[in-house]
Amino acid sequence: MxxxxxxxxxxxxxxxxxxxxxxxxxxxxxxxxxxxxxxxxxxxxxxxxxxxxxxxxxxxxxxxxxxxxxxxxxxxxxxxxxxxxxxxxxxxYMNQISDFNAFDRTVVCQPGVITAQLQQFAEEQGLYYPVDFASAGSSQIGGNIGTNAGGIKVIRYGMTRNWVAGLKVVTGTGELLELNKDLIKNATGYDMRQLFIGAEGTLGFVVEATMRLDRAPKNLTAMVLGTPDFDSIMPVLHAFQDKLDLTAFEFFSDKAMAKIMGRGDVPAPFATDCPFYALLEFEAISDDIANDALATFEHCVEQGWVLDGVMSQSDQQLQNLWKLREFISETISHWTPYKNDISVTVGKVPAFLHEIDAIVGEHYPDFEIVWFGHIGDGNLHLNILKPDNLSKDEFFEKCATVNKWVFEVVEKYNGSISAEHGVGMTKRDYLTYSRSPAEIAVMKSIKAVFDPNGIMNPGKIFA
Ligand SMILES: Cc1cc2nc3c(=O)[nH]c(=O)nc-3n(C[C@H](O)[C@H](O)[C@H](O)COP(=O)(O)OP(=O)(O)OC[C@H]3O[C@@H](n4cnc5c(N)ncnc54)[C@H](O)[C@@H]3O)c2cc1C
CATH class of the missing domain: 3.30.43.10 (Uridine Diphospho-n-acetylenolpyruvylglucosamine Reductase, domain 2)
Structure with a gap:
């Protein structure tokens, strides 16, 4: 034809x-x-x-x-x-929300529902859709399921996968399957819903999703803390996790902070310049909890893990503190960043980051590196900014040569070359650093079942 x-x-x-x-x-x-x-x-x-x-x-x-x-x-x-x-x-054009069920706390979404539209809908019911990130105003539920999106609240609520009660999918053969029927308990063999979550559209189309909602959090309060070095961030995480149920624990470097300050529309959290910053959030539902947070902050200062800090006292302050973290991706997109989205188990983060940082320092001495990420989940975003004197293609080529060293460290620590962004085409040549040949063979066999003619998103995940 x-x-x-x-x-x-x-x-x-x-x-x-x-x-x-x-x-x-x-x-x-x-x-x-x-x-x-x-x-x-x-x-x-x-x-x-x-x-x-x-x-x-x-x-x-x-x-x-x-x-x-x-x-x-x-x-x-x-x-x-x-x-x-x-x-x-x-x-x-398939972007409608329907069939809200207050008893089950579920709602049916067409795939084109915008993530923020679902968050807003949940809020109108006095509930909460907890998957959140800076692109929530544009990303769609179908895409979130396709990537098993994570974001800033994973430490408390988990990934998109946790919130999918049921799916309707059209497979690569055109067959419509209803997966899991929105049940909490369903021990009837393979849970094929899970295969379509994070499949990056390689098995078929998500054409409807029943999403779970949660109780709305109360009196969310954020702290931004400046640390003298990277090594101090993990003890700070442990100290706060011992005392509080955190809803978020993010980190970013001084370079990320400098880019945000350069915008001119976000207030500085405090006057002290620090090499690294942690942003944590919790529900301050009682004076005791707020006092615990302040006592933990003081303990961290005494230990020398924190140089300065601030706690939000209003919704406006909460939002301003979040802007420091949430605006990073968009702000640095101006420098065409080469992005790596790597993860290890939380306990391995300090040693892992030191090794990666040494490699990056050795191989990219002239490039500006911006670190940030969802460190409470072991997820680090390594962003290398393009210098003005290099073309996009020259720059990406240079970055790709260093990937080998970065991903060897990821492999050594039994980590992932893609924590939440997916493999797509940018990481498919590196899949073997995170998945064994046997696993990849099984994944290809699964694809062949749902998509025997290979029409669904070819060239994504696998070459
Ligand atoms: C500023 C910024 C910040 C971000 N922060 C985060 C973050 O913190 N955490 C995070 O996880 N991600 C983050 N992302 C990445 C991105 O927003 C997520 O991966 C998101 O889930 C993609 O959704 P989308 O609708 O834009 O999907 P798209 O980019 O359009 O597609 C993503 C994948 O899903 C597939 N797909 C789309 N619709 C369907 C469907 N109906 N059926 C089957 N497959 C489908 C596509 O083929 C593709 O493989 C960020 C992106 C930006 C730009």
């Missing part, structure tokens, strides 16, 4: 004006947040119903056409990028 005939047929499968082939649309929906690959899709289709999704998949199988599921396109691993003439399937 010619490309023109493919486009004409697509127009019969969805509403004719829900197929776009203009250059601007191809560029917009053909990429995510990464800048490694040039978008080059054949067309963008916007189904409005599950039946339309099934029709697209069946047609793609007949004609052996590649499909790329597309959510809010905030992904950081090029998993939603269409760089090889694929058809992008966007869920922008």
């Amino acid at each position: 010619t490309p023109e005939a493919v486009i004409d047929t697509l127009k019969t499968l969805v509403e004719p004006d829900k197929v776009r082939v203009d250059a601007e649309s191809l560029n917009t929906w053909g990429k995510d947040w990464t800048k490694h690959f040039e978008p080059a899709p054949l067309a963008i289709v916007f189904p409005k119903t599950v039946e339309q999704v099934q029709a697209i998949v069946r047609f793609a199988n007949e004609q052996k056409l590649a499909l790329v599921p597309s959510g809010g396109r905030t992904g950081l691993s090029a998993a939603a990028v269409a760089a090889n003439g694929e058809i992008v399937v966007s869920f922008d």
Whole structure:
């Protein structure tokens, strides 16, 4: 079939004006947040119903056409990028929330529901959807499930996986499966719902998700603490975890702080300049808890682990403190950062970070490095900023050569080369540092079951 005939047929499968082939649309929906690959899709289709999704998949199988599921396109691993003439399937028009069940605390979402839309819906019911991160205003539930998104509240609430009660999926053969029926207890064999979470659209499309909600947290209070060195951050984490149930524990370096201050629209937390900062959050539901937090802060100062600190006294202050951490990704995107999103078990973080830092210092002496991340979960974001004198391609090439050393350390510590951003295309050549050949073979066999013709997001996760 010619490309023109493919486009004409697509127009019969969805509403004719829900197929776009203009250059601007191809560029917009053909990429995510990464800048490694040039978008080059054949067309963008916007189904409005599950039946339309099934029709697209069946047609793609007949004609052996590649499909790329597309959510809010905030992904950081090029998993939603269409760089090889694929058809992008966007869920922008399947974005309704329905069937709220107060008893089960569940709600049914179409895949195109924006993460912040679900958070807002939960709030209106007096409840809480806890998966949160800086791109929540654009990312979609389908994309969050595709990446098993984490974010800033994982230490207390876990990843997206924890909040998916049930899924409806259209597999790579066009079959509609209802997975887990929203049950809490269901011991009837393989839980295939879990396979689709984090599958990066390689097994099929999520066309509906029943999401769980939680009780709303009360009187959230944040502290930002400045530490004299990286080694002090983990004892601070332990000291606070001994006394409080934390809802977040994040860290960032002085370079990240300098970039945020450079924006001019976020107030400094305190006057002291520190090499590293920790941001922690808890529910101050009683005076005792607030007093425990202050006593722990004083203990950390006495131990020399903390140089200065501040505790939010109002919602506005809470939000301002969070901006210090939440604005980092967006702010440094100006420098086309090369991102690594690595993790180890929490106890290994200090030794691991020292080794990585030494490698980075040795191999990237001229590059500006910005560290930040969800350190309470063992997840570190290593961002290398592009100097003005290098082209994007030269810069990415230089960064890629050092990956080998970084990922050897990840492997040595039994860690992950991608904690939460996914493998996509940017990390697929490094998968063997985190997964054994036997595991990869099983993963490929699973893909072949759900997607025998390999039409679902080819080239993602595996080469
Ligand atoms: C500023 C910023 C901060 C971020 N912070 C975090 C963070 O703290 N934690 C974190 O985990 N991530 C973070 N991210 C990454 C990103 O927001 C998440 O990976 C998010 O889950 C992607 O959702 P999306 O809707 O944008 O998906 P997309 O980027 O559109 O797609 C992601 C993957 O999901 C697949 N997909 C999309 N829709 C479907 C569907 N309906 N069915 C099957 N597969 C589908 C795509 O094919 C792709 O493989 C951040 C990104 C930015 C830009």
